[in-house]
Amino acid sequence: xxxxxxxxxxxxxxxxxxxxxxxxxxxxxxxxxxxxxxxxxxxxxxxxxxxxxxxxxxxxxxxxxxxxxxxxxxxxxxxxxxxxxxxxxxxxxxxxxxxxxxxxxxxxxxxxxxxxxxxxxxxxxxxxxxxxxxxxxxxxxxxxxxxxxxxxxxxxxxxxxxxxxxxxxxxxxxxxxxxxxxxxxxxxxxxxxxxxxxxxxxxxxxxxxxxxxxxxxxxxxxxxxxxxxxxxxxxxxxxxxxxxxxxxxxxxxxxxxxxxxxxxx
Amino acid sequence: xxxxxxxxxxxxxxxxxxxxxxxxxxxxxxxxxxxxxxxxxxxxxxxxxxxxxxxxxxxxxxxxxxxxxxxxxxxxxxxxxxxxxxxxxxxxxxxxxxxxxxxxxxxxxxxxxxxxxxxxxxxxxxxxxxxxxxxxxxxxxxxxxxxxxxxxxxxxxxxxxxxxxxxxxxxxxxxxxxxxxxxxxxxxxxxxxxxxxxxxxxxxxxxxxxxxxxxxxxxxxxxxxxxxxxxxxxxxxxxxxxxxxxxxxxxxxxxxxxxxxxxxxxxxxxx
Numbered sequence: 001x002x003x004x005x006x007x008x009x010x011x012x013x014x015x016x017x018x019x020x021x022x023x024x025x026x027x028x029x030x031x032x033x034x035x036x037x038x039x040x041x042x043x044x045x046x047x048x049x050x051x052x053x054x055x056x057x058x059x060x061x062x063x064x065x066x067x068x069x070x071x072x073x074x075x076x077x078x079x080x081x082x083x084x085x086x087x088x089x090x091x092x093x094x095x096x097x098x099x100x101x102x103x104x105x106x107x108x109x110x111x112x113x114x115x116x117x118x119x120x121x122x123x124x125x126x127x128x129x130x131x132x133x134x135x136x137x138x139x140x141x142x143x144x145x146x147x148x149x150x151x152x153x154x155x156x157x158x159x160x161x162x163x164x165x166x167x168x169x170x171x172x173x174x175x176x177x178x179x180x181x182x183x184x185x186x187x188x189x190x191x192x193x194x195x196x197x198x199x200x201x202x203x204x205x206x207x208x209x210x211x212x213x214x215x216x217x218x219x220x221x222x223x224x225x226x227x228x229x230x231x232x233x234x235x236x237x238x239x240x241x242x243x244x245x246x247x248x249x250x251x252x253x254x255x256x257x258x259x260x261x262x263x264x265x
Numbered sequence: 266x267x268x269x270x271x272x273x274x275x276x277x278x279x280x281x282x283x284x285x286x287x288x289x290x291x292x293x294x295x296x297x298x299x300x301x302x303x304x305x306x307x308x309x310x311x312x313x314x315x316x317x318x319x320x321x322x323x324x325x326x327x328x329x330x331x332x333x334x335x336x337x338x339x340x341x342x343x344x345x346x347x348x349x350x351x352x353x354x355x356x357x358x359x360x361x362x363x364x365x366x367x368x369x370x371x372x373x374x375x376x377x378x379x380x381x382x383x384x385x386x387x388x389x390x391x392x393x394x395x396x397x398x399x400x401x402x403x404x405x406x407x408x409x410x411x412x413x414x415x416x417x418x419x420x421x422x423x424x425x426x427x428x429x430x431x432x433x434x435x436x437x438x439x440x441x442x443x444x445x446x447x448x449x450x451x452x453x454x455x456x457x458x459x460x461x462x463x464x465x466x467x468x469x470x471x472x473x474x475x476x477x478x479x480x481x482x483x484x485x486x487x488x489x490x491x492x493x494x495x496x497x498x499x500x501x502x503x504x505x506x507x508x509x510x511x512x513x514x515x516x517x518x519x520x521x522x523x524x525x526x527x528x529x530x531x532x533x534x535x536x
Binding site for chain 1: 438443445448449453458463466
């Protein structure tokens with residue numbers, strides 16, 4: 001469904017953020033991208049929808065090659081890739097509804113969007129999604145009145161209303177408390193399952209990643225160091241990705257966490 | 266290093282010896298220049314007039330008080346003109362300043378090396394010439410009257426508004442723009458959804474702030490014949506009708522106080 005071929009990004013400063021990354025994501029697979037800060041995780045997902053222009057290499061979304069597209073064609077393809085951000089990236093001074101509907105901008109003409117005259121089907125879908133994430137009563141609130149977890153739910157709605165085939169998720173939980181983090185991760189993974197969406201989730205929290213995803217990619221200095229199931233993340237593997245550290249606690253914490261959840265339920 | 270080693274004790278001074286000497290020389294030159302300028306100004310000043318100033322000022326004060334209150338019936342129209350010059354001038358200038366600001370902001374300009382310098386040039390050139398001088402030029406071109414005043418205020422304000430607005434555009438949160446771009450929105454949609462909501466408070470603040478300044482500036486435009494209350498002021502001064510002058514100054518003061526109050530209220534409501 002998504003295929004990266006020898007994807008390279010070299011910044012103007014000479015930093016090589018991605019070194020010939022090869023990656024294939026099948027339909028409906030949720031994978032976590034882990035790695036230390038500066039490993040190129042954000043750059044990788046931004047190179048897919050070309051918020052950052054890759055230096056060389058190819059990105060195939062289905063049969064379409066993205067890196068060579070004109071700006072018009074790129075906008076049409078961007079509609080198929082929903083993006084969720086670390087700091088939510090909602091437009092703070094717009095209402096929740098406007099933020100969700102902004103996910104339809106790629107489908108609606110300028111004047112209709114400027115005058116906020118979105119098609120009724122879009123408005124219906126927006127209400128359905130807000131109801132799904134438990135925020136239907138918040139539709140009229142301004143985005144900056146919401147708490148962190150609520151904002152991220154609105155961000156999820158904005159990505160899903162695009163009706164995407166792929167979700168690009170950049171540190172969805174980095175600004176949230178541990179409980180909300182799990183709720184948000186669970187929500188993202190549930191929604192992906194419901195809709196058969198593939199997703200690439202950048203995440204710092206290894207334990208959280210292991211809890212929810214089917215596949216983990218470890219990135220180090222812009223190269224793939226690990227590609228496998230979450231159980232494959234042994235202390236040795238984590239050392240090759242992050243460097244020397246006592247990893248037992250991190251991995252054990254996962255088991256504890258799962259117990260916690262069972263108790264909580 | 267201003268640290269000296271004296272018998273094993275470290276002595277710290279703010280400046281080294283050479284630095285403090287050069288510092289003293291700079292001060293000496295400064296004082297010398299001041300004394301020289303004072304002397305030159307003193308030579309060309311008719312000191313009799315200066316010593317006489319308090320008496321003259323007192324004389325004018327007694328002539329100007331009390332103000333000629335009944336003259337106020339003739340000031341309604343001019344002060345209304347003045348308000349209109351300021352308001353229309355501000356509106357026109359905002360209409361012109363918004364595109365200039367978008368062309369000048371480094372994150373929205375279509376071309377950093379061609380269009381941005383032109384936009385910055387427009388900002389600098391309109392700002393650097395006083396509205397009174399714009400009015401003099403425009404009166405020569407389009408004739409005396411309120412319209413010349415409106416255009417003078419409008420041109421003078423473009424640079425001010427565009428400069429503050431483009432600084433606001435450069436300070437926006439870029440991730441919100443990224444998020445809108447990622448939905449597949451067009452360039453104009455990104456502007457309408459990602460940028461405009463973020464700069465709207467700054468825009469409203471700039472608009473009322475400039476309107477407030479323009480009311481003060483438009484009161485003097487009449488001195489050169491560009492309409493408004495300045496016209497009455499200049500004719501009253503010409504015939505030495507001091508009671509009228511004092512009334513006009515009071516009316517201007519009232520207008521400025523009211524405009525300050527309005528703009529403070531509006532800014533308070535936005536922020």
